[in-house]
Amino acid sequence: MKKNTKNGVTKRSRALVMRETRSAYLFLLPALIFFVGFIVVPMVMCLVTSFFNYTMTDFEFVGFANYVEMFNDPVFIKALKNTILIVVVAVPAVTVFSLWVSTVIYPIHAASRSFFRCVFYLPVVTGTVAVAVVWKWMFNKYTGLFNYVLSETGVIDQNISWLGDEKFAIWCIILILFTTSIGQPIVLYVAALGNVDNSMVEAAQVDGATSFQTFWKIKWPAIMPTTLYIIVITTINSFQCYALIQLLTSGGPNHSTDTIMYYIYYEAFKLYRYGYGNAMGVVLAIIIAVFSALQFKLTRAGSAE
Amino acid sequence: MKKLLALLLTGAMAFSITACGGEEPSDTSTGSDAAADAGENVAAGTEEGAAGGSGEATDITLWTYPVGKFADAETVNGFIASFNEKYPEINVSVEYLDYTSGDDQVTAAIEAGTTPDIILEGPERLVSNWGAKGKMVDLADLWDEEALADISATSEAVVNACKSPEGVFYEYPFCMTTHTMAINYELFEKADALQYINEDRTWTTENFEKALQALKDSGVETTGVVYCGGQGGDQGTRALAMNLYNAEFTDAEHTSWTMNSEAGVKGLQQLVDWSNEGLISYDAGAQAADELQLFANGTIAMSFCWNASNEAQYASQVAFTPYPVAFPSESGTPELAGGIWGFGIFDNGDAAKIDASKKFIEFICDDPVQGPISVASTGFFPVRSSYGNVYAGTEDEARMETFASFMPWLGDYYNVTGGWAEQRTAWWNMLQQIFGGEDVQTAADQYVEICNKATADAAQ
Structure with a gap:
């Protein structure tokens, strides 16, 4: 029973x-x-069609020909280098700057903190096109703000074509990307700092820890998961930098601002080489996956210490 | 209760997804929807409507690039209303494209099988791109003997531009223009540089250089900008470089590119030399729209991207007299780039829609009343010689007469050469290279090599 x-x-x-x-x-x-x-099926289609000469009129199996062509394509190599440069510069800069801003604004009065959060978040909620238009005006060779200020202060003799000069264009893109990328990390870091166990911070201070030691030994490990998220998201966003290039430089001058994402768009939508574009997409996905895995591994190791 | 709530929520979510995915705008209904609409339209129809076909309603879609007032919904809706007075059984829905993202939208539509029935643009897209790829309908029946004779009387080049090398007509045109450059009249007057421009608004390369020097001497900081930040308005920089030493852009058969010829390289080198001497400027960060704005602001003394439509567009912004002139040439006889706009029909496999689309095109282009109105709305000129001066008696008459005076210098319409899309990108990249210090001949050779490969690929 x-x-x-x-x-x-x-x-x-x-x-x-x-x-x-x-x-x-x-x-x-x-x-x-x-x-x-919208994710799995397109990914599979992308992978499959990357082995085809897939254009508006053809669909023919070509094996690894697209991949072979890609690594012999000087524009792709240039785009790959530019993309890696953007990631290598933008990701640490965004992470460090947003962490610094967060630690500075976190202890201040709530109203002031909210004000700064709004200021830094504004470029995130502003449309990319609007942001690009304003920056384009500031970078304008003839009527732009930068040239006006620099020439008025005697720093430059001749106006600079910021977006039209190979020496400056990619750095201008990185600067804009930086300003549009820091908003979310700052908000996340401020929230993460608020979740750090205050009793541990106070205990460390009672034990005579300096501000740096308190941050490095107590707060930094506590906000490591947030850091990991920020690094991964910023890396992916930087790898996928496209809209700014499309709106500001079209990859020029002389391919100095071509990124893989823009080159994929160019090959697929301008030249109708969908298979070749998809092959580049596959390689980009692999690179992002490898970078993200490395970041997971490194930041987890840091967290364990 | 909880279970019931959960079930309802799940059902609502699933339904909303299905609804989001499956819904189609009512104005793009096809098949059975169209048949369902048929009853209403037949009931409301007229005899002419009934004569238009089987009496069933047909829904067609029109995508327009911003060709004059064909970018203006009020104007286009007015045209459709006039069309519906004659053909009430044909419903036309419109989508407005721009030159920044329009091509991408069409490409996506082609791949998704959702192309419109009718599209308004020029031969470089309708004929040498989508037509060559087998996406368009042969419009031979619109090109009847009368139309052929009427348009040929204006220019045989227009007829040739609208058909493929195999002789298939993929475009039915209704308006055309020549692209010119423009100068700031007052600045030129102040610099005493008007003397270098002939009465017929042509000038030689030698006199153009003198004018540049005069402008610099009079204190003009930036005379003109060779923009090369993208493909927007590239017809201006092509015409400038080509005309300086009367080069040809392609061979007569449109099978190969020729700007690496002696004359072509000389023209390109001249631009670089003027830039190095400070007589002219270049900007790899600017496209035509940026240059036009600088011109409209009075920042620069000339624009290389001018036509009747641009003049109308910037009329309210300029505080000076924009004076259209031809591009300078060594011989003094320029060869101006042209624009020809008309309609093409995407082959969606529906005979009724194709038939309805042809009726719409005929009405907009050939109707004795609507045809001239359609042309005038673009700010350009009719391809039909029988239309005469469509601006006679209007406030635009004098202004348009000026632009009409450039028509005799309309050059070869080489835009129909295969591989056109690749050429456009290669062109501004080549300009960036030569202004960046690369050897002009080498850069021009590379440019021609890229273009010829694209042309050969397109021919396969």
């Missing part, structure tokens, strides 16, 4: 679990449909 009761309870539990599981899957279903339809 006892056993039967137990069995009865077990059966009921199983039925409940089944029902809950079914409900959970039903709730997940809409997101799953979107994920499969």
Whole structure:
């Protein structure tokens, strides 16, 4: 009887679990449909078509020919170098700057903190086109703000074509990317600093730890998961830098601001070489995955220490 | 209760997704939807409407690039209303494209199988791009003997531009223009540089250089800007470089590119030399729109991207007299780049839609009343000689007469050469290279090599 009761309870539990599981899957279903339809299927299609000479008129299997061509394509190599330069400069700069701003504004009055958060977040919520138009005006060779200030202060004799000079164009792009990328990390870091256990900070201070030691030994490990997220997200965003290039330089001058994302767009939408563009997309995805995995590994190791 | 709520929520979410994914705008309904609409339209139809076909309603879509007032919904809706008076059973829905993202939208539509029925643009897209790729309908039946004779009387080049090398017509044109440059009249007057421009608004390369020098001497900081930050308005820089020493851009058969010829390289080298001497400026960060704005602001003394439509667009912004002139040439006889606009039909495999689209095109282009109105709305000139002066008696008459005076210098329409899209990118990249210090002949050779490869690929 006892056993039967137990069995009865077990059966009921199983039925409940089944029902809950079914409900959970039903709730997940809409997101799953979107994920499969808009992420998984396009990824598979991208991978498959990267082995084809896929254009508006052709669809012919070519094996690894697109990949071979890619690594012999000087524009792709240039775009790859530019993309890596953007990532290598922008990611540390964004992370360090946003951490510094957060630590400075975190202790101040709540109203002032909110004000600064709004200021730094503004470029994030402003449309990319609007941001690009304003920057384009500031960089304008003839009527731009930068040339006006620099020439008025005697720093330059001749106006500089900031976006039209190979020496400056990529750095201008990185600067704009930087200003549009710091908003979210600052908000996240301020929130993360608020979650650091204050009793541990106070204990360290009682034990005579300096401000730097308190930050480095207590706060830094505590905000490491946030740092990891920020680094990964900023890396992915930097690798996928496209809109600014499209709006400001079209990859010029002389391919000095071409990025892989822009080159994919150019090959696929301007020259209708979808297969070749997809092959570049696959390589970009692999590079991003490798970078992200490395970052996970390194930051987890740092966190364990 | 909880279960019921969960079920309802799940159902609502699933339904919303299905609804989002499946919904189509009512104005792009096809198939059974169109058939369902048929009853209403037939009921409201006229005899002419009934004569238009089987009496069933047909929904067609029109995508327009911003060609004059074809970018203005009010104007286009007015045209459609006039069309519907004659053909009430044909419903036309419109989408307005721009030159920044329009090509991408069309490419995406081609791949997704959602192309419009009709598209308004020029031969470089309709004929040598989408037509050559087999996406367009042969419009031979629109090009009847009368139309052929009428348009040929204006220019045989227009007829040739609208058909493929195999002789298939992929465009039915209705308006055209020549692209010119423009000067700031008052600045030229002040610099005493007007003397270098002939009465017929042509000038020689030698006199152009003298004018540049005069402007510099009179204190003009930036005379003109050779913009090369992208492909926007590249017809201006091409015409400038080509005309300086009367080079040709392609061979007569449009099978190979020739700007690496002696005359072509000389023209390009001249631009670099003027730039080095400070007589002219170049900007790899600017496109035509930026240059036009600088001109409109009065910052620079000339624009290399001018035509009747641009003049109308910037009329309210300029505080000086923009004076259209031809591009300077060694011989004094320029060869101006042209623009020809008209309609093409995407082959969506629906005979009823194709038939309806042809009716719409015929109405907009050939209707005795609507045709001239359509042309005038673009700010350009009719391809049909029988239309005469469509601006006669309007406030634009005198202004348009000026631009009409450039028509005799309309040059070869080489835009139909295969590989046009690749050429456009290669051109501004080449300009960036030569102004960046690369040897002009080497850069021009590379440019021609890229273009010829693209042309050969397109021919395959």
